[in-house]
Amino acid sequence: KAGVTQTPRYLIKTRGQQVTLSCSPISGHRSVSWYQQTPGQGLQFLFEYFSETQRNKGNFPGRFSGRQFSNSRSEMNVSTLELGDSALYLCASSFGASNQPQHFGDGTRLSIL
Amino acid sequence: DQQVKQNSPSLSVQEGRISILNCDYTNSMFDYFLWYKKYPAEGPTFLISISSIKDKNEDGRFTVFLNKSAKHLSLHIVPSQPGDSAVYFCAASAQGTYKYIFGTGTRLKVLA
Numbered sequence: 001k002a003g004v005t006q007t008p009r010y011l012i013k014t015r016g017q018q019v020t021l022s023c024s025p026i027s028g029h030r031s032v033s034w035y036q037q038t039p040g041q042g043l044q045f046l047f048e049y050f051s052e053t054q055r056n057k058g059n060f061p062g063r064f065s066g067r068q069f070s071n072s073r074s075e076m077n078v079s080t081l082e083l084g085d086s087a088l089y090l091c092a093s094s095f096g097a098s099n100q101p102q103h104f105g106d107g108t109r110l111s112i113l
Numbered sequence: 114d115q116q117v118k119q120n121s122p123s124l125s126v127q128e129g130r131i132s133i134l135n136c137d138y139t140n141s142m143f144d145y146f147l148w149y150k151k152y153p154a155e156g157p158t159f160l161i162s163i164s165s166i167k168d169k170n171e172d173g174r175f176t177v178f179l180n181k182s183a184k185h186l187s188l189h190i191v192p193s194q195p196g197d198s199a200v201y202f203c204a205a206s207a208q209g210t211y212k213y214i215f216g217t218g219t220r221l222k223v224l225a
Contacts, residue, residue, distance in 0.1 A: 042217035056212045099145035104156030
């Protein structure tokens, strides 16, 4: 059974640019969540989508946005990149009911120069 | 406000002994708790979870204990193996929020 797939694995951008990251969930999973991981900060919740609807979001500026498609694939977009956006971005999927384990992809490492 | 705290950044244990990783939370609405293991350059891997209606859940070498009155959970690994060396994250969620709050992780090193 294929796991969560995130593309690309690595990305280098410069300040002011924008970036789009992609996540394909495990087959049958309808919920996709996004997290930002920086050193010493653990995983910070960005947002969660289920059936193309955002059900919850974390405390991130509006430069961070996401969407989910009808096939449950999800994209995350960050506009006007800042140096502080350098991080590992992780995507997790689940069936979507409350209180279920999420399963993570290997992440996209974003570096801002 | 860090709602889920892992106060020990690192832990070293001898192979074959017990590893105990701790996690504290502040939000009394949390009713589902999970532990993940993370190796470098990989995403977190789900290990074990526990609902607030239980105080213990076991899966092989892994046992999670939940003390609701103390708002504390712990992960016991017995016996510890060198392959268990990784960063361990605890996470918590409240029913209906679809949002998981993670601790900052504890790096476990199992010495051969």
